[in-house]
Amino acid sequence: MKNFFKATIFFIILILLIIVLSKVMNPSGGVKMWYSSNSILDFYEQTKDTIDVIYTGNSCIYSAVSPLEIYENTGITGYNLSTGGQKIWSSYYLIKEAFRLQKPKLIFVEVGELFSYADVEQEREKRYVIDSMEFSLNKMEMINDNIYNFSFEDKLGCVFPLFRYHTRWSNLDETDFRKIISKEEIMYKGYDLVKIVKKYTGKRQEHGNKARAQLSADAEKYASKIVELCKEKNCKLVFIKIPDPNVWTEEKHNAVVDLTSRLGVEYIDLSYDNLAGINWETDTQDVGDHLNIAGAEKISNYISDYLVNNTDFEDHRQDSKYTSWNMDLETYNLKKQQQN
Amino acid sequence: MLxxxxxxxxFIIILLLIYKIMPKKYKWTVLLIASYIFYFLNSSKLIAFILVSTISIYFVAIKMQKIDEKAKIQAKNIEDKEEKKKLKNKAKKKKKIVLAVGIIFNLAILVFLKYSGFIAGSLNTILHINLPIFKFILPLGISYYTLQAISYIVDVYRGKVEADKNIARVALFVAYFPQLVQGPIGRYDELANQLYxxxxxxxxxxxxxxxxxxxxxxxxMVIADRVAMYVNGVFADYANYSGPIIIMAIIGYTLQIYAEFSGGIDIVRGASQMFGIELVENFKRPFYSKSVDEFWRRWNITLGTWLKDYVFYPVSLSKVTLKLTNFSRKIFKTSYFAKIVPISLPLLCVWLGNGFWHGSGLKYIVYGLYYYAIMMLGKIFEPVGKKIISLLKINVEAWSYKLWQMLRTCGFVCIGMLIFRAENLNAAIQMFKSIFNVHNLERIFNGEAFLIGGMTIADIVVLIIATVIFIGISIAKEHGKNIRESFAKQxxxxxxxxxxxxxxxxxxxxxxxxGYNPQSFIYGQF
Structure with a gap:
């Protein structure tokens, strides 16, 4: 019995050490390339049941929708739960995780990620999401989902990132150790503030093509799952397209129109219809791939109007429970001015 | 399942739990079922080969035992001593035939699967014919379990052990999963009772x-697989390297194969020990050897003893060797060489067997013959060496002399490893030649020579520290320290x-x- 007790203590300490070292070795939140993973890490820092709206998708949306901008305009809180190259199935699990921690009543899904193909998904695109998520049933379900095609060793590496990233030992720096003690919010409620201007001079998006792009069966499946999940949680779902002229085509647009009508989901097209009034001379940071702060302000203003006109969310600006939001807003505005 | x-x-953890809760009577069946599951997971349908081998040796052993028993019963009714002797000889002959059938059958499977491609290729080259060349996927551990199977029937023939009447028990002896991957090659008298x-x-x-x-x-994982990066880098592109880089790669490979093979044996011995089953040691700090002969008594010990018991002794006692002994005595009278010549034949068989066992290909034959040549030359020149030592008054007890002997042995072993690792014999010769072709020395001084095959400075630091620990533990063990016993006292x-x-x-x-290519065990490919 004494030996059994000793062995139990030994293995408990071993697992604790593996957990701590996993946090150190996990590049999420530490490595520059993994910047967007902060969107998920910061999400866990949000006070429970304070987020009204969730925005999710890939880099298109985290560089275009600023929840603090919308809060300043409307007093409605939101969070941009998006990572680079995110796929629709990862969005599904992130929405599940959002429902575990918050009670959002509206979810925006950026439809660029609907054109996702599991067989060409890069490992880092999966891991930005998985390695930033806390240990939960949602994460376990996600890891075991065949869509990710994880081997047994991969799954072990998802639960204990030490096994996946052990080779990072020679590249560790102080941020890797600091992040296990305290976590500062790095993004602005998931929004990535960029001021760089690199104008887009390519073709303008105009209607006229009737062809339909092919959606993968997997994408449709997870889009339907999101619809079902939102219904179950009594949450409104809106599909949105952020302007993205280099990748977005009318064939894709048409396919999404068909899909949203099949699923009975509202679709806001800010790309072909340019409803937010994006100016490609001034509003993009990288020749049309992503919007900069000027573009994000326009998109956020458009969404602010949409929220005011189409929802009945309360204005939290005077609510003492949301004081931290006002403080975050000050920091955000300061950052905007600094950049100016 | 690597x-x-x-x-x-x-797998081990689950098995330990099942083994623990199983009633005493059935504990060995857990090991048998686990061994077959392990085998099936690794070789799927090829499990048929180990089954066939097991069935064959089971019946061969039973048949030999029955011949013996029948002869004993018949002998009881015979008074005449001459008649008894005749009967005994007749039974022995019968047994020999049955044994030969068992050995040939099992060797034939091994030769067919492992060497048919090489044999057909060689015959095509020599005889200018066009035999089809087949390349088969080898069943897991066939080179190990075949030797084990043969040792069992030979031991039954020799009366060292009794034929087991339970085929499931024979099956466990042949297929016991920890030793299937890369040995050690167990013997029935040492292992069977432990298993049951x-x-x-x-x-x-x-x-x-x-x-x-x-x-x-x-x-x-820390030493062998890391140094493998460097070794693979150099051997894959050997034409572009020379001098110290080739030497480092050869030493690196020697370190790799030693750390890997002995590490693999430690893993399976440790796994087996958890079930209370002690597998024999397969290594005894071989790089402390002062001669190549001693090296092979410390390296892959169970293969060496197998070859000694089932090749060296039978060949030594064969009629051909007896004739050779008589011939040698006639020629060399009582001189030193009269003793050397008779053992040349059994040693040749042992080293050809050793070479063949390691693989099909000319380089493996040369690998075996290389050691044969060293040993024979060592024996031939032994008197000369002794004379030189006495003339020069060399103190053979001095530590410096012992160190020299160890380094010399290491040198010979490293050349052997070069033959073993090189892509083919020609590549081995080219690499050996390029050792003496020293140029681009600046690669050493600017560190480039160490960063081959994706090695980084951090990798080199880890490798050095791990190797120092490895050597430290070896020194302690060589000095008689029982590491785990003394560790338990801390x-x-x-x-x-x-x-x-x-x-x-x-x-x-x-x-x-x-970021790393998974390295399978080199000795797991036999």
Whole structure:
């Protein structure tokens, strides 16, 4: 019995050490390339049941929708739960995780990620999401989902990132150790503030093509799952397209129109219809791939109007429970001015 | 399921639990079923080959035993001594035929699967014919279990052990999973009873076994798989390297194969020990050897003893060798050479067997003959060597002389490893020649020579520290220290710090996962 007790203590300490070292070795939140993973890490820092709206998708949306901008305009809180190259199935699990921690009543899904193909998904695109998520049933379900095609060793590496990233030992720096003690919010409620201007001079998006792009069966499946999940949680779902002229085509647009009508989901097209009034001379940071702060302000203003006109969310600006939001807003505005 | 995988560790844990709760009478069946599951997971349909081998040796052994028993019963009714002798000889002859059938049958499977391609290719070249060349996927551990199977029937023939009447027990002896991957090659008289007798899962066996496994993983994953990056880098592109780089690659390969093979043996011995089953040691610090002869008594010991018992002795006692002995006595009278010549034939068989066992291909034959030549030349020149030592008054007890002997042995072994590792014989010769072609020395001074095959400075630092630990442990063991016994006597805090250190050294510094090519065990491919 004494030996059994000793062995139990030994293995408990071993697992604790593996957990701590996993946090150190996990590049999420530490490595520059993994910047967007902060969107998920910061999400866990949000006070429970304070987020009204969730925005999710890939880099298109985290560089275009600023929840603090919308809060300043409307007093409605939101969070941009998006990572680079995110796929629709990862969005599904992130929405599940959002429902575990918050009670959002509206979810925006950026439809660029609907054109996702599991067989060409890069490992880092999966891991930005998985390695930033806390240990939960949602994460376990996600890891075991065949869509990710994880081997047994991969799954072990998802639960204990030490096994996946052990080779990072020679590249560790102080941020890797600091992040296990305290976590500062790095993004602005998931929004990535960029001021760089690199104008887009390519073709303008105009209607006229009737062809339909092919959606993968997997994408449709997870889009339907999101619809079902939102219904179950009594949450409104809106599909949105952020302007993205280099990748977005009318064939894709048409396919999404068909899909949203099949699923009975509202679709806001800010790309072909340019409803937010994006100016490609001034509003993009990288020749049309992503919007900069000027573009994000326009998109956020458009969404602010949409929220005011189409929802009945309360204005939290005077609510003492949301004081931290006002403080975050000050920091955000300061950052905007600094950049100016 | 590789033995250096998480699945293997989980497999062992589950098995330990089942073994523990199983009634004593059926404990051995757990090992049998587990061994066949392990085999099936690794070789799927090829499991048929190990089954066929098992069935064949079971019936061969039973048949030999029956011949013996029948002869004994008949002998009881015979008074005449001459008649009795005749009967005995007749029975022995019959047994010999049955044994030969058993040996030939099992060797034929091995030769067909492993060597038919090489034999057909060689015949095509020599005779200018066009035989089809087949390349088969080898069943797991065929080179190991075939030797084990043969040793069993030979031991029954020799009366060393009795034929087992239970085929399931024979099956367990042949297929016991820890030793299937890369040995050690077990003997029926040492292993069988251990396998069948029920063992209690004790805390001591669990800790000692897991410590040995950890040490094995450390050697395999931190040392062998890391140095393999460098070795593979140089051997794959040997034409572009010369001098010290080739030497470093050869020494690196020697380190790799030693750390890997002995590490693999530690893993399986540790796993087996947890069930209370002690597998024989296969290594005894071979690089302390002062001669090549001694090296082979310390390296892959169970193969060496197998070849000694089942090749060297039978050939030594064969009619051909007896004729050779008589011939040698006539020619050399009582001189030293009269003793040397008779053993040349059995030694040749042993080393050809050793070479062939390692693989099909000319380089493996040359590998065996290389050691044969060293040993024969060593024996031939032994008197000359002794004379030189006495003339020069060399103190053979001085540590410096012993060190010289060790380094000399290492040198010979490293050349052997070059033949073994090189792509083919021609590549081995080219690499050997390029050792003496020293140029681009600046590669050494600017560090480029060390950063081959994806090695980084950090990798080199880890490799050096791990190798120093490896050597330190070897020195302690060579000086008679029982590492695990003395470790068990240390205080708990110290033991745990060391164990955590070892575990995390393997997890963090182990060359596995992405960024590393998983290295299968070199000796697991036989």
């Amino acid at each position: 033995i250096n995988s998480i699945q293997f560790i989980l 007798n029920p063992h209690e899962i004790t805390f001591k066996n669990l800790t000692y076994g897991s410590e040995l496994m950890l040490w094995g993983y450390f050697k395999k 205080n708990l805090a110290f033991r745990w710090v060391i164990l955590y250190g070892l575990i995390f050294a393997i997890i963090v510094f182990g060359a596995y996962g992405q």
